[in-house]
Amino acid sequence: GQQVMQIPQYQHVQEGEDFTTYCNSSTTLSNIQWYKQRPGGHPVFLIQLVKSGEVKKQKRLTFQFGEAKKNSSLHITATQTTDVGTYFCAGRGSSNTGKLIFGQGTTLQVKP
């Protein structure tokens, strides 16, 4: 079945350093979404990428969707303590059920 792999599982950075998490799918995706889950919280939607090679930015966050629509990345520039949490990618295949396959998540810790 469809699988979405995400690395790294954990990342500890000093405040001000950059951070990147990578997502790879075993199959071509129709689109990919990114969610953030704060400690003790629930996943919150960040962004959706649909087009091959698409790049979107949200302030210090940059999201990319690969040309083959099988991989994606999230890059945070100059991390802040408010960036702490677990970042999930979630890929959607070609079925029309709306099913999302979540990556394992990358938990980011930021040292002040």
Place this chain on the structure above:
Amino acid sequence: DTAVSQTPKYLVTQMGNDKSIKCEQNLGHDTMYWYKQDSKKFLKIMFSYNNKELIINETVPNRFSPKSPDKAHLNLHINSLELGDSAVYFCASSQLAVREKQYFGPGTRLTVT
């Protein structure tokens, strides 16, 4: 206003018991989901209902039975609870279009002792 709500927030129970978790959304969405998040934070889809019809039914023990009385509600009943059922259960909703994001509820932390 709460978009997706779940009750209870915490549930502690003993093995063998039967329990239910309720979910309600006031977003007017036509699709609702149940996810299980284990201790390693892995988030896995369990069920999904579109307009009260089951459209996603993953490999889940038949002790788990979802019920959707209407589009705004999706409940999860669990029979004969086991230790391995301990997890956080999230309800989510969306409008079933290919590009629609999902809104998650606050989660229900289930602990089976």
